[in-house]
Amino acid sequence: MAPLVSVRNLSFRYSGASALALSAVNFEIESGEFVLLTGPSGSGKSTLLRAMNGLVPHFYGGDFSGEVRVGGVNTENSEVSKLAEISGLVFSDPESQLVSLDVESDVAFGPQNLGLEKCEILNRVNESISQVGIENLRHKPPHELSGGEQQKAAVASILSIRPKILVLDEPAANLDPLSAASLMELLGELNSKGTTVLIAEHRTTLVAPYASRVLAMDSGRLLASGTPREVFTSGVLNNLGIEIPAFYAIAQELTHRGLALDGARNIQDLLKVVEGRKRKND
Ligand SMILES: Nc1ncnc2c1ncn2[C@@H]1O[C@H](COP(=O)(O)OP(=O)(O)OP(=O)(O)O)[C@@H](O)[C@H]1O
Numbered sequence: 001m002a003p004l005v006s007v008r009n010l011s012f013r014y015s016g017a018s019a020l021a022l023s024a025v026n027f028e029i030e031s032g033e034f035v036l037l038t039g040p041s042g043s044g045k046s047t048l049l050r051a052m053n054g055l056v057p058h059f060y061g062g063d064f065s066g067e068v069r070v071g072g073v074n075t076e077n078s079e080v081s082k083l084a085e086i087s088g089l090v091f092s093d094p095e096s097q098l099v100s101l102d103v104e105s106d107v108a109f110g111p112q113n114l115g116l117e118k119c120e121i122l123n124r125v126n127e128s129i130s131q132v133g134i135e136n137l138r139h140k141p142p143h144e145l146s147g148g149e150q151q152k153a154a155v156a157s158i159l160s161i162r163p164k165i166l167v168l169d170e171p172a173a174n175l176d177p178l179s180a181a182s183l184m185e186l187l188g189e190l191n192s193k194g195t196t197v198l199i200a201e202h203r204t205t206l207v208a209p210y211a212s213r214v215l216a217m218d219s220g221r222l223l224a225s226g227t228p229r230e231v232f233t234s235g236v237l238n239n240l241g242i243e244i245p246a247f248y249a250i251a252q253e254l255t256h257r258g259l260a261l262d263g264a265r266n267i268q269d270l271l272k273v274v275e276g277r278k279r280k281n282d
């Protein structure tokens with residue numbers, strides 16, 4: 001079966017810019033993956049996400065080469081409105097995505113635009129609100145919600161379109177640590193029930209526990225693709241200004257010192273390895 005996302009030799013230069021924002025990027029995403037896209041500021045994360053639903057090159061003009069296919073559709077030959085049904089984008093600023101008088105209307109907005117029957121719209125609204133667990137917010141005006149609640153409502157308003165992939169651009173950027181963690185937990189849950197997730201985030205510690213794969217970028221190039229363990233312990237990201245989650249930083253150091261980590265999955269496991277070594281030496 002063809003991958004859900006296929007990016008082939010993608011390069012992009014914004015109109016008037018001298019440097020490439022994306023340079024010969026290649027990767028694929030299969031259905032069911034949870035992909036963390038990370039990299040320093042200006043490395044091209046948002047540009048790459050914009051290419052997932054055709055905003056690049058249809059809305060942001062420039063020199064585009066290579067090929068992006070999402071759900072089998074070549075984005076260059078498709079309209080942004082059609083691509084929005086395949087690739088649903090959530091931004092950092094939820095207020096820009098919530099435009100109605102109450103949450104329910106915002107969640108109904110996408111299905112209404114698709115021209116669906118009333119009962120199907122209601123089905124989708126009920127389903128999305130329940131998936132995201134915001135029944136209590138259903139009749140509230142978006143401006144009365146906290147940032148974390150708004151972002152969950154924004155996720156519900158995208159899920160109701162039933163996109164093939166949920167794409168999020170630093171969705172926790174404006175959230176406090178607790179709301180950010182709660183949003184990530186929600187994304188992890190949605191993924192475990194089948195939603196494919198692609199999320200750009202530089203706070204890797206926040207997202208890594210949920211990610212099945214990490215894509216790391218620098219200066220428009222894709223530097224690494226692999227499991228969080230592979231990417232964060234490879235050393236490729238050192239000194240780039242990319243946050244290495246503490247667990248992997250310590251694991252990398254212990255491996256350097258010749259300690260076998262035997263499938264350690266968290267900091268507690270690492271402590272056991274160190275304590276075992278200490279006992280041996282005592
Ligand atoms: N609308 C635009 N017009 C011209 N250049 C742009 C535009 N948006 C981004 N760029 C440039 O493209 C490059 C990649 O930017 P992009 O926003 O994709 O990076 P990013 O990894 O998302 O950064 P951040 O972590 O700060 O969000 C940068 O050099 C940036 O200045």
Ligand SMILES: [Mg+2]
Nearest residue numbers: 045046047169
């Ligand atoms: Mg960005």
